[in-house]
Amino acid sequence: MTNLVQKCIQSGGRIAPIVIPNGLTAGTGLMNPSVFVDSDGDILVNLRHVNYTLYHAEGEQKYPSYWGPLAYLHPEKDLRLVTENYICRLNSDLEVTDYARVEMMTLHEPIWEFVGLEDARLVEWNGEYLLVGVRRDTTTNGQGRMEISTIDLDKPSWTATEINRVRIPAPGADDSYCEKNWVPILDRPFEFVKWSIPTEVVSVDSGTGASETAILRESDWADKDQRGSSHVIRFVQYYISVTHEVALFNNYLGQKDAVYRHRLLVWDKEMNLLGASNPFSFLDAQVEFCVGAAIHPNEMDVLLSFGYQDNAAFILQVPNMVITDLLKEALTNGNA
Amino acid sequence: MATLNKLIEQFSIDSTDISLCLKVAQEYERLEQYASAVSFYLKAAEFSKHDVDTYAALMKVSACFQKQDNRDHTVENALLQAIALIPNRPEAYLSLSQYYERKKEWQKCYTVASIGYSTYENNPDLPIDFGFSYPALEFQMAIAAWWIGRQEESKRLLISLSKRVTDPVYKEAIKNNLILMDVDVTPTVHEMADRVNAIRELLALEVADVEYERFGSTGDGGYVMANDITDKDFLVSFGVGDNVDFEYALSLRGVKTHLYDYTVEQLPRDVPDAFFYQEKIGPEDTTISDAIARAPSKNNLLLKMDIEGAEFETIASTPLADLQLFRQITLEVHWMNQLEDYPFYIAARNAFQKLRATHFPVLVHANNDRPLMVLGNAPVPVVFEVLYLNRDLYKFEEKKDPFQGLLSKNLEALPEMGLSFP
Numbered sequence: 001m002t003n004l005v006q007k008c009i010q011s012g013g014r015i016a017p018i019v020i021p022n023g024l025t026a027g028t029g030l031m032n033p034s035v036f037v038d039s040d041g042d043i044l045v046n047l048r049h050v051n052y053t054l055y056h057a058e059g060e061q062k063y064p065s066y067w068g069p070l071a072y073l074h075p076e077k078d079l080r081l082v083t084e085n086y087i088c089r090l091n092s093d094l095e096v097t098d099y100a101r102v103e104m105m106t107l108h109e110p111i112w113e114f115v116g117l118e119d120a121r122l123v124e125w126n127g128e129y130l131l132v133g134v135r136r137d138t139t140t141n142g143q144g145r146m147e148i149s150t151i152d153l154d155k156p157s158w159t160a161t162e163i164n165r166v167r168i169p170a171p172g173a174d175d176s177y178c179e180k181n182w183v184p185i186l187d188r189p190f191e192f193v194k195w196s197i198p199t200e201v202v203s204v205d206s207g208t209g210a211s212e213t214a215i216l217r218e219s220d221w222a223d224k225d226q227r228g229s230s231h232v233i234r235f236v237q238y239y240i241s242v243t244h245e246v247a248l249f250n251n252y253l254g255q256k257d258a259v260y261r262h263r264l265l266v267w268d269k270e271m272n273l274l275g276a277s278n279p280f281s282f283l284d285a286q287v288e289f290c291v292g293a294a295i296h297p298n299e300m301d302v303l304l305s306f307g308y309q310d311n312a313a314f315i316l317q318v319p320n321m322v323i324t325d326l327l328k329e330a331l332t333n334g335n336a
Numbered sequence: 337m338a339t340l341n342k343l344i345e346q347f348s349i350d351s352t353d354i355s356l357c358l359k360v361a362q363e364y365e366r367l368e369q370y371a372s373a374v375s376f377y378l379k380a381a382e383f384s385k386h387d388v389d390t391y392a393a394l395m396k397v398s399a400c401f402q403k404q405d406n407r408d409h410t411v412e413n414a415l416l417q418a419i420a421l422i423p424n425r426p427e428a429y430l431s432l433s434q435y436y437e438r439k440k441e442w443q444k445c446y447t448v449a450s451i452g453y454s455t456y457e458n459n460p461d462l463p464i465d466f467g468f469s470y471p472a473l474e475f476q477m478a479i480a481a482w483w484i485g486r487q488e489e490s491k492r493l494l495i496s497l498s499k500r501v502t503d504p505v506y507k508e509a510i511k512n513n514l515i516l517m518d519v520d521v522t523p524t525v526h527e528m529a530d531r532v533n534a535i536r537e538l539l540a541l542e543v544a545d546v547e548y549e550r551f552g553s554t555g556d557g558g559y560v561m562a563n564d565i566t567d568k569d570f571l572v573s574f575g576v577g578d579n580v581d582f583e584y585a586l587s588l589r590g591v592k593t594h595l596y597d598y599t600v601e602q603l604p605r606d607v608p609d610a611f612f613y614q615e616k617i618g619p620e621d622t623t624i625s626d627a628i629a630r631a632p633s634k635n636n637l638l639l640k641m642d643i644e645g646a647e648f649e650t651i652a653s654t655p656l657a658d659l660q661l662f663r664q665i666t667l668e669v670h671w672m673n674q675l676e677d678y679p680f681y682i683a684a685r686n687a688f689q690k691l692r693a694t695h696f697p698v699l700v701h702a703n704n705d706r707p708l709m710v711l712g713n714a715p716v717p718v719v720f721e722v723l724y725l726n727r728d729l730y731k732f733e734e735k736k737d738p739f740q741g742l743l744s745k746n747l748e749a750l751p752e753m754g755l756s757f758p
Contacts, residue, residue, distance in 0.1 A: 005348035015344050019337065019369055027370030027404055053371040053404065059382040063394060063417050066409040075406035095337060283344075284351040285375070312364070312372035314344070 004262075004280050004304075004316070011319045013301070016094035018047055018313040020086055024101070025049050031307035033088075035292035035315055036122040036231070038129075042155075043090040043297065045305055046122040046131060047099070047313055051075065051082040054310035058286050061251075068255030070287075072310075083116030085131060087153060087160045092297075094315050098158040102131065102151060105162050110137035117149060119181065119291055121231055125189035126206075129153045132192070134180035135167070144178035145169065146192075148206065166209035171202055181228035183241060185271075186294075196226040196243050196265055199273050215271050221335045226276065229262060230293035230304060238274070239267040240327060242290045242304060245279065259286045264323075266330040275330035282306050282316065339363055354384040358393065358463060370400040387422055392462040394418040395428055402435075411435055424456040427468045433476040446480035449473045471501050479513070491519055499678040507679075523676055528712030529751030531681045535672075536714070538688035539722065539758035542696035545731040552582030559640065559666045560699055560723060562730070565589050568636045572627045574617045574650075575642035575668070576600055582640065583607045591638070594630060596622060618646050619653035628658055637661050642668035648687040660694045665724040667691075673709050673718045695724035696732055700758055714754030 005015050018033050034046040052074040055065040065071040074081055089098040104117070120133030129151040136144040150164035170179045171194075182192035182202060191214060194202045201215035226243035233240060247259045261279035268274055282288050285308050292305035292315075300320040307313055343360045350356065361376035374397055381393035398414035401407040412435055418428040429452025436445035453473045478493035491514075498510050498521050514521055523531070544562070551565075552558025557579045567590025573583050576597035583593050584607050592609040598616035615622040624639070631637060639662045641647055647667060651659070659665075674680040691697075702708065702717035709716045745752050 003348060003351065005344075009345050009348055015341070015348060017337070017340050017344055017372075019340075019367060019372075022368030022370075025369075027368050027400070029371040030369070053374055053401070053407075055374065055378065055410065057378060057382055061382070063378065063381050063390075063397075063414070066413045073401070073407050073410055076408060077406060283348055285379075308372075309375040310371075311375040312369070 003284050004282050004318070004322075005314075008316055008318050008322050011322050013319045013322065014094060014317040016090075016315050018045060018088065018090075018096060018305070018315055020047065020049075020088070020096065020099045024086075026051075028053055029311045030313045031310045032119050032289050032291040033305040033307065033313040033315065034119075034121045034231075035294050035303045035305035036124065037294045037297055037303070038124045039127075040155075041297050043092075043094070043294075043303065044122060045088045045090060045096075045292065045313075045315060046102075046120050047086045047088050048119065048291075048307075049084045049086060050310065051078070051080070052310075054287065056285075056287050056309050061257075064255070068253065068257075069251065070255070070257045080110075080113050080115050083114075083118050085117060085120055087122070087129075087151070089155075089158070090315065094317065100153075100158050100160045102149075102160045102162060104149070105165060107165060108138055111140050112137045112142040114142060117147060119289070120149070121184055121291060123184045123186065123231070131162075132182070132184055134178070136178070138167075142178070144180050146179050146182050148204070148209070166204075166206065168204055168209045168211050171211045171213045183228035183230065183232055185232040185239065187234055193228060193232055193241065193271075196228065196241070197221050197273065197276070199267065199271055201271055217272060219273065219335075221273060226263060226265060229290040232267075233293050233295060233302070235295070235302065235323065235327065237269065238327065239269065239271065240293075240323075240330075241265050242293055243276075244289060260288055262288070262290055264326040264330050266327055275332070275334045277326045277330040277333065282314070283308055285309050340367065351379075352383060354380050354386070354389050355463065357383070358389065361393070361396065362464070365396070365400060368403075370404050374400045388460055388462050391418045391422050391425060391428070392464045392466075394421070395431060395466060396464065398431060398435075408435075408439070422459075425459050426452040426455040426470065426473060427462065427466050429453075429455065430468060430473050430476065431466075433473065433480070437476065437479065440483075442480045442483035446477055446484055446486075449476035449480060453477065469503070471497055471503075471506065475501075475506060475510070482513075482517075487517075491517055495519065495521060499682075502679045502683070507677075521678075523678075525712055526751055528676065529714065530712070531675050531685075532712045532714045532716055532754065533751075534685055535675070535681075535688060535716075536754065536758040538685065538692055539697050539700055541700065541758065542698055542725075543733040544696070544698050544725050545733070546725070548699075551585040553579075557581035558585070559721065560701070561638070561664055561666060562698075562723075562725060565591060565638070566636075567591065569638050569663075570594075570631050570633065570636060571638045571640065572596075572624075572631065572662075573640045574627075575640075575644065576603060576612070577642075578604050580604055580607050580610075583610060586638075592632070594627060596627065617641075617643050617650055619649050624650060624654040625658045628661060634661050636663065638663060639665045639667075641665070645670040648683040651687040651690055652683065654690075656690065656694060659691065660726070660728075662695075663726050663729050665691070665695055667722045667724065668703075668719065669722060670719050672716050672720070673707075673711075675711055675716065691724055694728075695726050696730075697722050697758075698725050699723040702757070713751045715757050717757060720757075 029050040032048045052072045055071045057069040061069045085102040114136040117133040120131035131149045134144045136142045146168040148166045149162045152161045190204045194200045199217040203214035204211045229244045230242040264277040266274045290306040294303045302318045302323045304316045357380040361373045364373035377393045377396045381390045384390045401410045415432040433449040482490040546562040549563035571593040573595045587608045703719040706718035
């Protein structure tokens with residue numbers, strides 16, 4: 001299996017960890033960063049900070065945690081898994097030069113254990129910065145719905161404040177348990193890929209949050225259960241996005257475990273799915289999650305941002321030749 | 337961050353390289369990114385083929401969660417896994433004992449420390465230094481013993497430790513605990529007299545068949561040496577400060593010099609044929625052996641050492657064969673007021689013993705800018721200089737004490753008074 005980072009480094013690409021000071025985080029997980037290049041040409045990343053550390057024993061799993069091979073180790077006296085978001089700016093060397101906690105509005109008291117806006121993708125539509133993620137703390141059963149938070153990002157002082165929030169009901173009956181990983185199609189404001197295979201694109205009213213299915217491509221594609229990861233971006237004449245597939249299972253003791261892999265999916269400009277690359281990992285971990293894709297300011301390479309075991313965050317500059325190879329592989333594979 | 341960037345790049349090329357994995361983890365830990373560090377320590381633990389790497393990685397997993405606080409089960413669990421992997425290593429027992437101490441589970445603290453203390457000493461090194469020492473386990477036993485009702489054992493252990501431990505944090509803790517127990521470990525006047533006499537004997541002056549000369553300026557700027565110095569000699573000078581008159585004076589004799597001092601950026605003035613190293617002298621830094629290796633030759637070496645209290649440990653870490661290479665040694669000895677501290681006394685005694693094995697002291701001169709103490713009924717200068725001459729390269733007179741065995745104490749209960757030092 002391809003280690004994508006290795007392939008990029010060997011082709012002249014670059015990997016950089018995304019780190020903010022311990023004083024803000026107490027050393028717990030920095031994860032699932034979402035990269036975005038804004039209209040000023042700034043490389044921005046929304047960095048998710050969580051109050052837990054993921055413990056994941058890989059390989060033979062000889063050293064599981066007290067609770068099993070995969071455990072979210074929050075403080076033992078606090079059952080919540082709390083997310084905060086930090087918007088960072090990176091320089092051309094992909095180093096963090098500015099960071100600010102997003103000051104979220106207090107619209108309700110969280111009433112479920114997963115608190116905060118999770119896996120938020122950063123976009124700029126109609127001149128506004130938006131974080132689009134899932135929130136599950138508004139109901140006692142953890143029902144998840146996508147939300148769009150409008151962020152006032154003041155660049156001179158580098159502060160970030162949520163100034164508006166819209167909760168998006170699921171299209172249709174709105175009776176699903178958890179809607180998440182709707183990924184924004186960058187050049188189609190307020191349109192999201194809700195499902196990749198088959199492809200369902202949802203259009204959202206930015207004022208009311210009402211959603212409807214805008215595109216549904218029924219197909220005979222084999223169900224690879226590809227879930228949304230990165231933004232959908234234009235690359236040459238295609239749309240591309242990194243998606244993920246996850247195997248969730250329990251061991252013989254009933255303890256949970258998971259393996260995540262990613263693929264590059266390719267669509268034409270009408271969102272007809274053309275192909276999927278072979279699965280790959282970023283850095284050979286079993287739990288990784290890509291939450292951002294952007295065209296590099298050099299207009300040739302692609303930036304991908306990913307989390308490593310929910311504990312570390314990275315940004316990867318993917319050389320043009322590598323993304324092109326992946327694209328070709330996807331087109332060659334087609335529906336294989 | 338540049339270091340971390342580079343390590344991640346290397347890791348991406350070979351994520352099975354466990355030593356690299358550990359380095360990534362350690363760098364994240366250094367940046368206090370404990371969650372990230374855990375990912376890589378755990379990977380190292382799971383994939384290493386060497387138990388010592390896994391053991392160290394599990395200890396670090398525990399340490400990272402300890403720093404995050406409020407993850408007690410995980411802190412303990414990782415240490416138990418390390419112990420199960422290599423039960424005869426002591427390090428994880430110490431960490432686990434300290435964990436139980438924090439939780440005030442005293443019997444577990446004591447039991448685990450005792451088991452750790454009984455482990456095998458000659459284990460291979462771990463890839464990560466945890467700063468472990470067996471006295472640290474004894475300290476755990478001493479503290480826990482108190483809380484489980486073993487008061488006498490606790491006192492015994494602490495008193496024994498007070499005579500051996502040099503780590504300043506532990507010394508302070510031992511002292512404070514003994515004070516709380518109303519145990520006075522201050523040496524008696526007899527014990528102090530014994531210590532002072534031991535030092536005085538080691539500094540008993542010999543008379544060499546040689547003339548002497550003062551080189552350098554008055555005050556701190558000069559030293560008395562045997563005047564057989566020529567341009568074939570090479571001076572190793574530890575400790576420069578703001579005065580190089582001594583080295584300059586020797587350079588006028590054609591003596592070349594290497595000078596060492598980490599506290600100054602450059603020499604206060606030029607010294608011909610001299611090279612300056614801004615380096616610290618000590619067993620963990622630049623050693624006497626290092627300086628000898630840099631000298632142009634191992635013949636005709638002279639040593640001047642004025643390093644503000646690091647002299648005993650520096651001498652202790654020097655092989656006798658290297659000390660033997662110096663024809664003359666002028667040494668400034670510091671802080672003899674600490675002779676009350678048993679580990680200091682032992683370090684001083686051992687250093688003087690070692691020097692006497694290869695050299696004889698011919699001159700002791702007290703620095704009069706420091707007080708004169710009275711310890712054990714004898715005067716002891718806080719700082720003094722000693723000139724040593726190589727036993728094999730000079731001729732020394734045979735000495736006889738005409739009064740040996742003829743003098744008697746007036747009061748048996750007190751030590752004899754020393755009227756001079758040495």
